[in-house]
Amino acid sequence: MTDWIDIDALATRIPDGARLAIPADYGGVAMAATRALIRRHASGLRLVTVPTSGLQADLLIGAGAAAEIETAGVTLGEHGLAPRFTAAAKAGKIAIRDATCPAIHAGLQAAEKGIPFMPLRGLIGSDLLAARPEWHIIDNPFAGGSLETGDDPIVLLPAIRPDLALFHARWADRAGNVWIGRRRELATMAHAAVTSLVTVEARFDGDLLADEATAAGTLPALYVGAVALAERGAWPLGLPGVYPADDDELARYAATARTEAGFADYIAGTPRRAA
Amino acid sequence: MSPCTPTELSIAALARHVRGLRHVAVGNASPIPAAAALLARELSGGAMTVAILGSQRHNPYTDGGRELFDCAGQGRLDAFFLGGGEIDGQANVNLVAVGDRQAPQARFPGSFGSAYLYFVVPKVILFREEHSRRVLVPRVSFISAPGTSDQGIHRTGGPVALVTGRCVFAFDRARARFRLDSIHPGRDLAEIRAETGFEFDVADDVATTELPAQAELALIRDRIAGEIAETYPRFAARTWQCAA
Numbered sequence: 001m002t003d004w005i006d007i008d009a010l011a012t013r014i015p016d017g018a019r020l021a022i023p024a025d026y027g028g029v030a031m032a033a034t035r036a037l038i039r040r041h042a043s044g045l046r047l048v049t050v051p052t053s054g055l056q057a058d059l060l061i062g063a064g065a066a067a068e069i070e071t072a073g074v075t076l077g078e079h080g081l082a083p084r085f086t087a088a089a090k091a092g093k094i095a096i097r098d099a100t101c102p103a104i105h106a107g108l109q110a111a112e113k114g115i116p117f118m119p120l121r122g123l124i125g126s127d128l129l130a131a132r133p134e135w136h137i138i139d140n141p142f143a144g145g146s147l148e149t150g151d152d153p154i155v156l157l158p159a160i161r162p163d164l165a166l167f168h169a170r171w172a173d174r175a176g177n178v179w180i181g182r183r184r185e186l187a188t189m190a191h192a193a194v195t196s197l198v199t200v201e202a203r204f205d206g207d208l209l210a211d212e213a214t215a216a217g218t219l220p221a222l223y224v225g226a227v228a229l230a231e232r233g234a235w236p237l238g239l240p241g242v243y244p245a246d247d248d249e250l251a252r253y254a255a256t257a258r259t260e261a262g263f264a265d266y267i268a269g270t271p272r273r274a275a
Numbered sequence: 276m277s278p279c280t281p282t283e284l285s286i287a288a289l290a291r292h293v294r295g296l297r298h299v300a301v302g303n304a305s306p307i308p309a310a311a312a313l314l315a316r317e318l319s320g321g322a323m324t325v326a327i328l329g330s331q332r333h334n335p336y337t338d339g340g341r342e343l344f345d346c347a348g349q350g351r352l353d354a355f356f357l358g359g360g361e362i363d364g365q366a367n368v369n370l371v372a373v374g375d376r377q378a379p380q381a382r383f384p385g386s387f388g389s390a391y392l393y394f395v396v397p398k399v400i401l402f403r404e405e406h407s408r409r410v411l412v413p414r415v416s417f418i419s420a421p422g423t424s425d426q427g428i429h430r431t432g433g434p435v436a437l438v439t440g441r442c443v444f445a446f447d448r449a450r451a452r453f454r455l456d457s458i459h460p461g462r463d464l465a466e467i468r469a470e471t472g473f474e475f476d477v478a479d480d481v482a483t484t485e486l487p488a489q490a491e492l493a494l495i496r497d498r499i500a501g502e503i504a505e506t507y508p509r510f511a512a513r514t515w516q517c518a519a
Contacts, residue, residue: 024340026329051340052303052387073370073385077304077329078509081384089372089382098371100390100419102344109341121348122391124428125421129390131376152429184339240331247508 002176003226010197010228011036014164017044017067021108021162021189025054025077025245028183029237030168030199032230038063038267048162049074050108050189051101055237055253058082061094062263070097070160072104078247079254084263098128103135105188107160112191117156124153134158164225165193168233170242171204176221179208181241187219195225199233201242276493279486281440282307282514283495284459285404287487288438289356290314292400293323296353300326300343303387306503306510308356308402309333313499314491330506344388347395350431354398357389357434361415362401364473365451366422366434368393369415376417386419393420396432401446406439408472423451442467443484444475452476457484 005013010033014020023029027050034056037045042065047057052073060066062084074085088094103120110118117136123129124137136156143152167186171179178198180186190196196219208218233239236249257263279287289311293299299316301309309327316323326343327333336342346352360383361369368389374380393399403410424430437444437453441462444453454476458464460483487495496515504511504518511517 027340052385071385073303073387075304075384078306078507081382086382090379092378098385100386101340101388102348102391105339105341105344120391121429122394122420125418125424126386126390127371127418128386151427153427154429182337182339184337185341186339188339188341 002172002221002224004176005226005228007032007036007199007228007230008040010199010226011040011042013197013226014042014045014166016042017046018163019046019048021048021050021165021193022053022056023050023167023183023186023189024052025056025237026240028168028180028186028239029056029234030166030197030230031056031235031237032233033166033168033197033199033228034059035270037065041065043067047071048104048160050185051099051104054082055250058084058257059267061085061088062257063267066094068095068097070099070104072099072101076250076254079250083254083257087260098131100128103157104160105185107157108188108192110157110159111161112188115159117158119154119156121154123155129155160192162189162193165189165196167196168199168230168239170201170239171208172198172200172224172227173204173206173208175207176224176227177208178219178221178224178227179204179214179217180219181217183240190219190223196223197226198224199228199230201231201233201239203229276489279492280514281459283487283492284484285402285438285440286310286314286495286499287491288443288484289400289402290318291485292398292436292438293354294318296323296398298324298326298346298352299354300328300352301356302328303384305356305358305402306507307404308400309506310495310499310503311356313502314495317494317498318491327506332502332505344391347392350395350397352396354400355392355396356400356402357393357420358403359401359410359419361410361412362403362437363412363415363422364453364475366401366437366446366453367415367418368401368420368422369417370419371417373416389420392432393434394424394430394432398435399433401434401437402439403437404440406441406467407470411439411470412472422446423448441470454478455481457482459484460486
C-alpha cells in the first residue's frame with residue numbers, strides 16, 4: 001500500500017546522494033517537492049533528467065543540492081540558458097554526464113526490463129561517446145560481418161537504475177495508483193527506479209484501475225512509494241492539460257538567477273506554494 | 276500586407292525543405308522551424324504529421340518521450356530540424372561546450388536528440404539565425420553529432436541543408452562540404468564569405484532566396500502565428516504581437 005504523506009515528509013524520503021530521475025519541463029515536474037528538497041538542504045543528489053530539464057535542475061544546482069547531472073540538455077527554453085547550470089558548468093562545480101535523449105530513454109528501458117544494457121543507433125563518432133567510458137561499441141552479432149554490411153558497430157548503454165523517480169501528476173487514488181495520461185516516460189522512469197515519489201494535484205475519488213479509460217493512463221501503485229498532495233505542484237511550470245506554465249514567473253527567475261546573489265534572493269523570496 | 280520579415284523568410288525557406296513529406300518533427304528551442312513545419316503542413320492540406328516538442332496540440336505521440344526516437348530508428352520520421360552552438364564545414368554540430376571540458380568558456384544546454392537523430396532521419400535541416408564566425412566555425416570544439424560517418428556505420432540519414440539569417444547552403448554528404456545555393460535578399464556573397472568561418476562551394480547558378488508567396492505569408496500571419504503561440508508565447512508576441 002502506497003503511503004499518502006505531506007510534501008515535507010516526501011522530501012525527507014529523498015536521501016542526500018540519491019540518484020534521482022526527474023522529467024522534462026513539459027512532462028509533470030514536482031516543483032513544490034523540489035522547493036521542499038531545497039528547504040531541507042538536500043545535497044549530493046545525482047540527477048538523471050528524462051531526458052532534459054530546466055527550472056528544476058537549475059534550482060537544485062543553484063541551491064547546492066546536486067553533485068552530478070546526467071542529461072541530454074538543461075535550458076529554460078524561451079527564457080534562455082539555465083543560469084545556475086551554466087555557471088556551475090563553467091566553474092567545474094558540477095559533474096555533467098552529457099547524454100542524448102534516446103540514450104536516457106534506452107538506459108531506463110534496460111532497467112525496466114531488468115537487463116544490463118540496451119543497444120542504440122547513432123552516437124558513433126560523437127564526443128559524447130568519447131566522454132563516456134561506460135558506453136561500449138560492439139559489432140552487431142546478427143550482422144554476419146559481410147563485405148556489404150561490414151561489422152555493423154553499435155553502441156551499448158548500461159541500464160540506468162535510479163534510486164528514486166520524482167514527478168508530479170494530475171491524480172492519484174487512495175491506493176496510490178497514479179494517472180499519468182499519455183506521459184508514458186513517467187511510467188518508464190518509475191519502472192526503472194527502485195521506487196517513485198509522486199505529488200498530485202488532487203486525490204481521485206475512486207479506483208483508477210477500475211475503468212479501462214483511466215487504467216490505460218495509470219501507473220499502478222506497485223511502483224509508487226509515496227504520494228503527497230500538492231495543488232499547482234508543478235508551478236511555475238505547467239501541467240499538461242491542467243494549467244500552462246507561468247511565463248512571467250519563469251521570466252522573473254531567468255532575470256533574477258543570473259547572479260549567485262540574485263539566485264539566493266529568489267530562493268529566499270519564493271513562497272512555499274503557488275500563488 | 277506589410278513586407279516579409281527576415282523571420283518569415285526563414286520560415287518559408289525551411290518549409291520548402293520539408294514540402295511533401297509525411298512526418299516532420301521539431302525539437303527544443305526551435306520556434307522558426309516549428310512555424311516552418313506547420314506552414315508545410317498547411318500547404319500539404321493536412322497530409323503531413325507534425326510533432327512539436329513541448330506542444331500539446333502538435334504532439335501525435337502516445338507512448339512517451341521514446342516514441343519520436345523509436346519512429347526515427349525505424350525510418351518513420353522523414354525530417355528534423357537541428358540548431359547548433361557551433362556548426363562546422365563538415366556539418367558537425369556542437370551543442371555542448373566551447374573550450375576546456377572541465378571549465379569551458381561557453382556551455383550550451385546539451386545535445387538533446389542530435390547524436391541519434393542525425394544518423395537516422397533522412398533529411399536533417401540545420402538552422403541557425405545567427406550567421407557569424409562565432410557560430411559557423413572551421414572545426415567545432417565538441418562533436419555532439421558528426422555530419423558524416425565512415426562506411427560501415429549504420430547511417431540512414433544526416434544533414435541536407437543549412438539555413439541561416441543570410442543564406443541557404445546545401446550539404447553534399449559524399450564530399451562532406453556545404454555549397455551556397457541561395458542568398459537572402461539584401462545580402463551578398465562577400466558578406467557571407469566574411470561571416471563564415473569554414474570554406475564552402477558556391478553553386479554556378481546561385482539564386483536569391485525566394486520570398487514566400489503572398490498566400491504563404493498570409494497563412495503564416497493568420498494561422499501559424501497563433502498556433503506557435505501555444506508553445507512559444509514570447510516568440511509569437513515578439514514576431515507577430517500575437518497571443519495563444
